[in-house]
Amino acid sequence: MVTKKTYWECGFCKRLYDEEGQASECEKHHREMTHLTVIDCIDINADSNDLFPGKILLKNDNGDDHLAEYKLSTQGSIADFYKPEEQWHQS
Secondary structure, eight states, X not given: OOOOOOOEEOTTTOOEESSHHHHHHHHHXXXXXXXXXXXXXXXXXXXXXOSSOSEEEXXXXXXXXXXXXXXXXXXXXXXXXXXXXXXXXXX
C-alpha cells in the first residue's frame, strides 16, 4: 500500500529526519562548529593530486591556543559519510 511520509531536512548537510526536532538539532550542531578556523593544511604525499590535504590543523576561536590535527582517512560522496545508522551530531 502506498503511504505518504514527511521528512525534515538539515539545511547544512541535507540529511533527512523523521522529526523536525531532530533536523533542528542537526542544524544547531553545524552552527556550533562555525567557530573553528583552519590554521594550516599539509599534503602528506607530495606527488598526490588529491582534492583534500592529508592533514588539517584547526583552532577553536572560542578557546585557548590549543590546536587539533585531523588526518585524511577516506574520501567519498556525502552519502558515503552520512549514513542513516550513524549519528554524527550526537554523542
